[in-house]
Amino acid sequence: MFLFLLTFRVLYIFDLGISEHTTQLASPRNDLLFPQVISEINFQKYHTSNETISILQNLQSTYPTLIQTYVIGYSFEGKQIWAAELTNQLTGAALTKPAMLFVGPHHGNEVIGKEIAMYFIYYLLTNYGVNENVSRILDTKTVYVIPCVNVDGNDWTLEGLYQRCNSRPLDDDSDGLFSEDPGEDLDGDGKITNIRKWNETINYWDYWPEGIDSDMDGLCNEDWIGGVDLNRNYPVDWLNYSGHGQYPFSEPETATVRDFVSSHPNIATAIETHSGACCLIYPWAYTSSPTPDNQLYLTLRAKYEGLTGYTYHFIGGCHGTSDDWIYGTQNVIDFTMELFGTAFYPGGWTQFYEDYPDAEVPWQNFSHPQLGEVQIGGWWAFRLYNPPESEIEQWALKVLPMLIDLVDITPEIKIVQLEAIEIDAGLFNISATISNLGFLDTATLQALQTHTNKPVNATISFSANAELVSANQTISFAVIKGNKTANAQWQIRVTGDDYAWVKVTVVSAKGGVDEAFVFFNLPSSAGLAGRRPMMN
Numbered sequence: 001m002f003l004f005l006l007t008f009r010v011l012y013i014f015d016l017g018i019s020e021h022t023t024q025l026a027s028p029r030n031d032l033l034f035p036q037v038i039s040e041i042n043f044q045k046y047h048t049s050n051e052t053i054s055i056l057q058n059l060q061s062t063y064p065t066l067i068q069t070y071v072i073g074y075s076f077e078g079k080q081i082w083a084a085e086l087t088n089q090l091t092g093a094a095l096t097k098p099a100m101l102f103v104g105p106h107h108g109n110e111v112i113g114k115e116i117a118m119y120f121i122y123y124l125l126t127n128y129g130v131n132e133n134v135s136r137i138l139d140t141k142t143v144y145v146i147p148c149v150n151v152d153g154n155d156w157t158l159e160g161l162y163q164r165c166n167s168r169p170l171d172d173d174s175d176g177l178f179s180e181d182p183g184e185d186l187d188g189d190g191k192i193t194n195i196r197k198w199n200e201t202i203n204y205w206d207y208w209p210e211g212i213d214s215d216m217d218g219l220c221n222e223d224w225i226g227g228v229d230l231n232r233n234y235p236v237d238w239l240n241y242s243g244h245g246q247y248p249f250s251e252p253e254t255a256t257v258r259d260f261v262s263s264h265p266n267i268a269t270a271i272e273t274h275s276g277a278c279c280l281i282y283p284w285a286y287t288s289s290p291t292p293d294n295q296l297y298l299t300l301r302a303k304y305e306g307l308t309g310y311t312y313h314f315i316g317g318c319h320g321t322s323d324d325w326i327y328g329t330q331n332v333i334d335f336t337m338e339l340f341g342t343a344f345y346p347g348g349w350t351q352f353y354e355d356y357p358d359a360e361v362p363w364q365n366f367s368h369p370q371l372g373e374v375q376i377g378g379w380w381a382f383r384l385y386n387p388p389e390s391e392i393e394q395w396a397l398k399v400l401p402m403l404i405d406l407v408d409i410t411p412e413i414k415i416v417q418l419e420a421i422e423i424d425a426g427l428f429n430i431s432a433t434i435s436n437l438g439f440l441d442t443a444t445l446q447a448l449q450t451h452t453n454k455p456v457n458a459t460i461s462f463s464a465n466a467e468l469v470s471a472n473q474t475i476s477f478a479v480i481k482g483n484k485t486a487n488a489q490w491q492i493r494v495t496g497d498d499y500a501w502v503k504v505t506v507v508s509a510k511g512g513v514d515e516a517f518v519f520f521n522l523p524s525s526a527g528l529a530g531r532r533p534m535m536n
Helices: 018-025 049-062 112-127 132-140 151-158 252-262 294-308 322-330 348-355 381-385 389-408 445-450
Strands: 002-005 011-015 067-074 080-086 099-103 142-146 194-199 204-209 267-274 279-281 333-338 360-368 372-379 413-424 427-436 456-462 466-470 474-477 485-494 499-508 512-521 526-530
Touching: 049 067, 049 080, 049 112, 049 151, 067 252, 080 112, 080 252, 099 389, 112 132, 112 142, 112 267, 112 389, 132 389, 142 252, 194 360, 252 322, 267 322, 267 389, 279 294, 294 333, 294 389, 322 333, 322 445, 333 389, 413 499, 413 512, 427 456, 427 499, 456 466, 456 485, 466 499, 474 485, 485 499
Parallel strands: 099 142, 099 267, 267 333
Antiparallel strands: 002 526, 011 413, 067 080, 080 142, 194 204, 194 372, 279 333, 360 372, 413 427, 427 485, 456 474, 456 499, 466 485, 499 512, 512 526
């Protein structure tokens, strides 16, 4: 859009107009409407890592301008860890837009998180061009999704083992052997539960996980596959305990998350999934002391409790977690959602077992090859962390409003007015009004206090017949608060009778990139001001 300003050498203004800008962004491109049915996705099924990869590849083939999928790392077993990048590529590159990150399960047994990650991807893609808010989000923002961090544990769990950690061998029973005695499904019911045998000496039951004594040490299933608890392998308050890794980021899975987050500085908000409880968590995880951003977290907590029905609970005692690292060092407002489980379940444990009676398997007599006559049954660990497959979509829809809002609230930097006023012959004052249209500030208080924030930079450039006569070419702002504006001013001198131009580019790590420009038609000085799509 161009505006010819005929007022002679007095004022050259281009007001970009927030309301006009919003209207334009809310209208999806007609040439980006895609089929709404993807038959390969069954949200009444828990998917293996290979099945998830196939779905991601199919989504990219179906929506090539809205999603890119790629390998970002490898697990301890060498399996691929994938990410999805969702944005309308025709309205700008992903890294130039403010972003939200969804991090799927660090714990392999918590497979519901991966399915909700995939549902979130599916929802955004199939609602582009249908839902106005989704269309606006994908036109102006970026969403990154790592469906599953612990792909090894995910696959072992779906094969029947309860695999929280990664697959790095660990000597759980200190016998010099590693991961040599995992559980087995002895009774063939598709579930690894428990064994009990009556002990006449103590007049009570002895309990073991279901299986056999593979290493013949007199104990059953005391040394499972792996491993390191990936959500204890991050550097913020990391503890040198067994199962926390030899050092922070010692595991290929956590190093993959580190490298991805560090190389995507546009991530402003994040959510991570766990299960075993039904609650909302935010930093810090290792201490009850509030973060510098506690007031913001309290505001968002109230909002998200209302949107999802989950309530906040401080768990505590968790050291070296991903959410503390992402918030504490990466300038990201990060939440953790405990999606499903007995802890904080509405109505408590009693209601949980009424709703999910298969969580406790009735005890059945069984002839054990080593222990003799025993009983198999008791708690089924999988159900304590994951809902039935028929309920996957129900639990995804429960958290979906919060996911959408975490994208919506990211900072969004726009030049809403660019003004050129002639204050002397050929001497112009250039003024750019920069607005943060988002709810969040461009830097967290944690980042400002630790001096790890990246400033918002406004840079002026101009044609060869213009020169900067005052102020620095780049003006920096430590932070621009949400729904607030800042102003950058320069003076330039324009000489000669030729055409001249001025461009202002604003770059915010968390708030995106924007630019605007003014043309001068000399010597009559009929100004030409305009705006064009951001150059990549």
